[in-house]
Amino acid sequence: MLSQKVTGYWTAVFDYETTAEDELSLRKGDRVEVLSKDSLVSGDEGWWTGMIEDRVGIFPSNYVVLQIDFSELALEEMIGVGGFGKVYRAIWKGKEVAVKAARRDPDEDVSQTLESVHQEAKLFAMLRHPNIMGLLGVCLQEPNLCLVMEYARGGPLNWALAGKRIPPHTLVDWAVQIARAMLYLHCQAIVPVIHRDLKSSNSKTLDLMPGVFKSFDAKVVSSFGRPNKVVSLSQRSTQRHTWRARVSGSRRARVRNGRWA
Incomplete structure (x- = not known):
């Protein structure tokens, strides 16, 4: 039986079209209530169970990032400035993190800044490697639009x-x-x-x-x-579907060979 204990609210950084009845479709920016991260519940590794409004289903976990309430962050000091904006050392749930606050142009609509945050989060969400800084979550509460990253203490x-x-x-x-x-x-x-x-x-x-x-x-x-x-215009559709196949391929194979075995 599915436990309804919420593990947090996450934000979709990619669109996802369902390919099975038990899946949950996603649109970039959707707020997803994650109900379970257990692969025994979803049916495969890398798939979570969540809810959007009254729709419940499973979805690929690397299509979403954790939504962090800005009030949970205690900013300590500014440690850098980059093209994206200012970077702060902060404490989140007792651990050091780096907070990248998006630069806001006074003449720019806030929706453009929000899109910039989504784009940066989308790029980091695609990367999973021990030598690449990990994205822990995003803050999407105006005016505090920022990314929460691993902190490199050295x-x-x-x-x-x-x-x-x-x-x-x-x-x-x-x-x-x-x-x-x-x-x-x-x-x-x-x-x-x-x-x-x-x-x-x-x-x-x-x-x-x-x-x-x-x-x-x-x-x-x-x-x-x-x-x-490295994606040309003609490649974008192919790349998107190739990624989706990589994410969902093992699940589809398992379904064919007996999902509940």
């Missing part, structure tokens, strides 16, 4: 490199991690993305550097700015 990689003698094996380890992230972005992501601004100041370390250097997790992408998506 700061930019150039800080770690400046004036320090770092063992070659550590430098090689960092280089390999960055290369893996670039390989993923360019060749393995659902929609390939060209970074266009790779440099040490745009690469982060998750932890503060101790006195003795060793390997640390590096994060490459923390902002897109103006990325190049």
Whole structure:
């Protein structure tokens, strides 16, 4: 029996057309009440059960991002400024996070700023890699339109490199991690993305550097700015359906082979 305990409200960042009666169609911007993340309830990994108004169904989990109430965030200090807007260190539910507040042009309609947040969230929602900053959620309460991201406590990689003698094996380890992230972005992501601004100041370390250097997790992408998506106009429909097939393919295969087995 489905537990009606709500696990939170999430926002759709993609449209999703149903292909089966038990699925829930999504439109970008829809507010989805997630009822269960249990694959035993939905029937497959990567699928959740949710409700929009009075419609209940299952949907691919990577089509939505968590909607966070801005009042849950305690902003500590500004740690940077980028093309998207200002970046703050903040505390959310007891853990450090980075909050990217969308820049608002006074002459621009708020709907354009909201679309900018949706677009940035959409790009991050497509990426799942240990060396790419993860999107934790979005705030869509005007005027506080922002993204909530993983926080890289170690700061930019150039800080770690400046004036320090770092063992070659550590430098090689960092280089390999960055290369893996670039390989993923360019060749393995659902929609390939060209970074266009790779440099040490745009690469982060998750932890503060101790006195003795060793390997640390590096994060490459923390902002897109103006990325190049490798998708031509003629490819967009194909890419969209290819992604949908990747998300739902295992579920369809399982249905054919006995979904409840």
